[in-house]
Amino acid sequence: MIRRRFIAGASCPQCGAVDKIVRVEEGERIYMECIACNMIRDLDAEPPREHPTDEPAVPILIRPPKK
Ligand SMILES: [Zn+2]
Numbered sequence: 001m002i003r004r005r006f007i008a009g010a011s012c013p014q015c016g017a018v019d020k021i022v023r024v025e026e027g028e029r030i031y032m033e034c035i036a037c038n039m040i041r042d043l044d045a046e047p048p049r050e051h052p053t054d055e056p057a058v059p060i061l062i063r064p065p066k067k
Helices: none
Strands: 002-006 021-026 029-034 038-042
Touching: none
Parallel strands: none
Antiparallel strands: 002 021, 021 029, 029 038
């Protein structure tokens, strides 16, 4: 299932077009696409969080490594 949604006010980093950026959700993959120049940028590559640090910088627990 693919969902597309325009991102209002977003400009394309490649061609600079405004309001041509579509956010595409394809299953678990999310990326944005410019309909002006067909640029595709994987959103997984972007830093996902907007809140820098909610947690204290001091390590509290040491968790066993996942396998
Ligand atoms: Zn573009």
